[in-house]
Amino acid sequence: MEKSSSSDSRTVRNLILLLESGTFLHDIGKLSRYFITSKAKDIKGLDFHGQILYIDFSLKRIPETLWKFLNVEVYELLQIDPQTLPFETDFYLIHMICAHHGCNRCLRNPPCNLKDKIEDYKIMELLKTLDHMDASNPLDSRKQGYKEVFIDRFFEMKERVEIEKLDSLRIEFYNKLNSALIEAGFGSKNFDIISFRRKLFEYLKEPFLKTLSETRLFANDITLFDHSLATSTLFKMYLSAYFRFGMPFPKNFSEVKYSFAKCYSTSKALIEEDFALSNVIIANNDFIVFPYPGLSNKKIRKGLKELINDFEVIRDPYDLFPKYKEYLLSLKVKNVEDIKEDYTYSKAIRDVKKVIYFALLKEKEELSKKLKSFTRHIRNVSNGVLKDRINFIKFLKKLVELKRLKKHLDAKPTIEEIRKFLKVHSSKEIEPQIEEYFDLITSPIRPPSPIEMSKMFLRYYRKTHSYKKVLNHFVITRPMTLGRIIAFNRIIQAKQTETLKNYPASNRPFEKDKLS
Numbered sequence: 001m002e003k004s005s006s007s008d009s010r011t012v013r014n015l016i017l018l019l020e021s022g023t024f025l026h027d028i029g030k031l032s033r034y035f036i037t038s039k040a041k042d043i044k045g046l047d048f049h050g051q052i053l054y055i056d057f058s059l060k061r062i063p064e065t066l067w068k069f070l071n072v073e074v075y076e077l078l079q080i081d082p083q084t085l086p087f088e089t090d091f092y093l094i095h096m097i098c099a100h101h102g103c104n105r106c107l108r109n110p111p112c113n114l115k116d117k118i119e120d121y122k123i124m125e126l127l128k129t130l131d132h133m134d135a136s137n138p139l140d141s142r143k144q145g146y147k148e149v150f151i152d153r154f155f156e157m158k159e160r161v162e163i164e165k166l167d168s169l170r171i172e173f174y175n176k177l178n179s180a181l182i183e184a185g186f187g188s189k190n191f192d193i194i195s196f197r198r199k200l201f202e203y204l205k206e207p208f209l210k211t212l213s214e215t216r217l218f219a220n221d222i223t224l225f226d227h228s229l230a231t232s233t234l235f236k237m238y239l240s241a242y243f244r245f246g247m248p249f250p251k252n253f254s255e256v257k258y259s260f261a262k263c264y265s266t267s268k269a270l271i272e273e274d275f276a277l278s279n280v281i282i283a284n285n286d287f288i289v290f291p292y293p294g295l296s297n298k299k300i301r302k303g304l305k306e307l308i309n310d311f312e313v314i315r316d317p318y319d320l321f322p323k324y325k326e327y328l329l330s331l332k333v334k335n336v337e338d339i340k341e342d343y344t345y346s347k348a349i350r351d352v353k354k355v356i357y358f359a360l361l362k363e364k365e366e367l368s369k370k371l372k373s374f375t376r377h378i379r380n381v382s383n384g385v386l387k388d389r390i391n392f393i394k395f396l397k398k399l400v401e402l403k404r405l406k407k408h409l410d411a412k413p414t415i416e417e418i419r420k421f422l423k424v425h426s427s428k429e430i431e432p433q434i435e436e437y438f439d440l441i442t443s444p445i446r447p448p449s450p451i452e453m454s455k456m457f458l459r460y461y462r463k464t465h466s467y468k469k470v471l472n473h474f475v476i477t478r479p480m481t482l483g484r485i486i487a488f489n490r491i492i493q494a495k496q497t498e499t500l501k502n503y504p505a506s507n508r509p510f511e512k513d514k515l516s
Contacts (some may be wrong), residue, residue, distance in 0.1 A: 014078050014193045015085075016239045016276040021193075022096035023127060023202055023232035025361055028052060029097065030224050031170045031211055033163045040146035046105070048099050052170075054107040058117050061171050063178035079189070083330040086242075087122040090114075091507035126249045133256055134227050134483035136219035136333050136440040144215050152221040153213060154491050157201040157329075161211050169207040176203040193396045194273050204228065220331045222483040226490070233279040233291060234258070240277045241293050245300050254452045259295040260314040261304065263288050275307055281482070282320060282489050289320065291482060299452035317480040321488065328488070331478040338472075339440060351437055352457065357418050358434050361427045362451065364415045367393070371409060427477045441475050 029035060029049030038045040048055070053070065058063050068421040075082040076485055082089050085423035098106065103115045118124055144150065179197035184192045205225055213219055213227035222230075237258065240245035250256045262272075264287050268280045271290050294300040295313045304311065318325045336348045373394040409415065424430045435450040442453075461470050478484065 010241050011078065011080055013274075013276045015074075015089075016236060016243070017193045017197050017273070018074065018078060018093075018274075019123065019239065020232050020236045021097075021197055022093040023235045024126060024200055024204060024228050025093070026096050026131065026231065027213060027224060027228055028102050028170065028173075030213060031166055031173070031207055033166050036149055036161065036163050036166070036211070036215060037146055039143065040149075041143040042225070043146060048105060048107070049107055051099050051107040053094060053097055056171070064183050065186060066174055066178040069181050070097075077191075078193070080380045089123075091118055091121060091123070093312045096126070099124060100131060107422050110460050113377075115439070122249060125240060125454065127231075127235060127255060129250055129256065130238070131231050133234060134222055134230055134481045136215070136478055136481065136484075137220070138216040138219040138246065139334050139338055140216070141338060142217035142334075144217060144220070146192055149212070149215055150220065151223060152217070154221060154331075154488060156491055156495070165208075168209055169210065173207050190515060197273070206240075218331075218478065221478075222481070222487050225485040226487040228278065229281075229486055230481065234280065234482060236276065237278040237290075237292050237329060240275075240300060241300070244292040245294065245297075245303060247300075248296055252449070252452060254456055256293075257395070258291045258293045260291050260317070260320060261295065261308075263290075263308055263310075265310070266308040270308065277304070281486050284476065284493075289314070299303075303407065317485055318483060319494070324488070325490070328480065329477060332476050334476060339475075342471050348471055348475070349467050352467045352475075354422065354430075355422055355434060355437060355454050356461050356467070356468065356470070357413070358430055359451075359454035360413065361415065361418045361422065362454070363458070364409055364418065365427060367409045 025491070027049065029052030030054055032049065034052070035047065035049045037043060037045040038049075054317050057067060069077070071094055073082075073091050074091060074093065075085065077093075091114055092112075095112075095114065098108070099114075099118050102119055103111075107116060108115075114121075119128075149163065150158040151161060152158055163333070177200065179383065180196055180203065184196035184199070184297065186196070201206050207227035209223050209230055213222050213224050214220060234256070238247070238249055243247060260281075266288070268283060268288055271277050272279050278290040278292050280288045280290050290306065292300075295304075295315075301313070314320060318328060321328060336345050337343060339348070385466075413421070419425060422430050431450060434454060438450050457470055457474060460473055461467070466472065473479075
């Protein structure tokens with residue numbers, strides 16, 4: 001069979017939809033009593049949710065067609081010439097499940113030829129980065145028990161996870177996926193990836209809504225469905241932006257930035273399937289909303305407008321739910337006093353200031369190095385000013401840059417004031433303390449880069465000029481991650497539907513009174 005090229009827009013679309021399907025499934029191992037057990041309070045167990053398929057295959061639970069689908073190279077599934085692709089595609093979709101947290105718990109026997117190597121593949125790096133974006137960083141002290149695990153449904157009644165049913169739900173899901181693959185023509189040249197994707201989404205929704213991605217309290221409002229949809233949506237939109245606009249993949253969580261496009265005259269199918277841009281996360285009779293990166297870029301906005309007509313850009317996720325903004329901002333992921341013994345609000349504020357000053361010190365140390373380098377360079381350039389007009393222009397440019405650097409370096413607080421507050425001579429001395437702080441306030445299974453995190457604190461401080469707001473935003477308040485947005489919208493849409501059902505037909509609320 002002749003293989004297609006990645007320059008073909010249809011091929012690119014199908015590739016995005018196929019990889020999105022793999023991302024939908026990346027946490028299928030959380031639809032399991034083993035996962036719930038491994039995260040339960042007072043139970044020490046290893047989390048093998050990434051290896052669930054190998055466990056189930058050994059128990060003969062996975063149908064033949066599904067297993068074959070998961071174990072064929074991506075480029076072969078779509079009959080694409082891998083040489084025309086800008087990233088590696090010689091991996092299987094099963095790798096998006098078993099290797100998205102690394103290969104150190106591999107159960108494949110013998111190990112595949114990509115073991116340890118696949119972690120450096122661009123697609124896997126992207127998945128690992130985006131998988132972390134739903135992290136709410138609750139405290140380990142808020143772990144739930146094994147038998148009593150609940151889904152927080154915001155202002156609705158909490159719902160118990162029926163742990164005893166999870167394994168049978170997963171096996172039933174396998175069988176449905178197997179049928180969907182056969183119906184979509186998998187194995188033939190007419191494999192319909194759009195049809196399969198629709199069925200995949202339809203079949204996973206109900207079982208994935210019945211369990212959690214994160215079981216600890218105050219982060220247990222995001223179901224496995226919400227997290228899977230959020231991660232696959234972020235993954236899809238970055239693939240779209242990469243192919244359409246040449247946007248590079250984010251290398252870490254601090255580079256993941258997106259806004260929301262609110263459209264009044266386009267369809268869900270157009271966004272999700274025809275153009276494979278992103279996924280619709282909010283929809284009603286009047287508009288649809290989907291996330292996309294780079295919406296501050298004129299080229300990207302213009303390109304999207306040509307595809308989907310006019311749209312509004314919403315930058316603050318809280319503005320998606322204006323009626324509920326205060327409520328959402330009041331939700332906490334932890335209380336300060338619970339972080340550690342004898343920890344107080346004033347100590348928490350001081351720690352935030354310490355982090356910000358650490359970031360400032362790192363910044364000023366870099367500026368100081370640049371200043372010395374510029375001073376030497378400007379001295380060399382000045383020697384040739386009288387001989388050469390080009391040297392004179394260079395000299396003026398360097399002089400302007402030198403003044404700019406000096407201005408930033410001398411800005412308050414000065415480098416001496418920062419060192420005095422931190423009681424150090426260099427940022428290296430306090431870096432272990434900063435790392436210890438982030439290990440304390442964030443999830444221990446995802447230790448962040450102290451330097452990158454401190455930069456985020458500093459950026460937010462420069463935006464708000466408030467240590468208190470930095471503390472609330474990064475430590476105390478439940479972050480408005482995409483998974484939480486999806487979860488909250490799902491709850492209020494269900495509430496709205498139920499409310500409308502209970503209204504007499506002649507007395508239903510006007511359109512303007514509907515929930516956003």
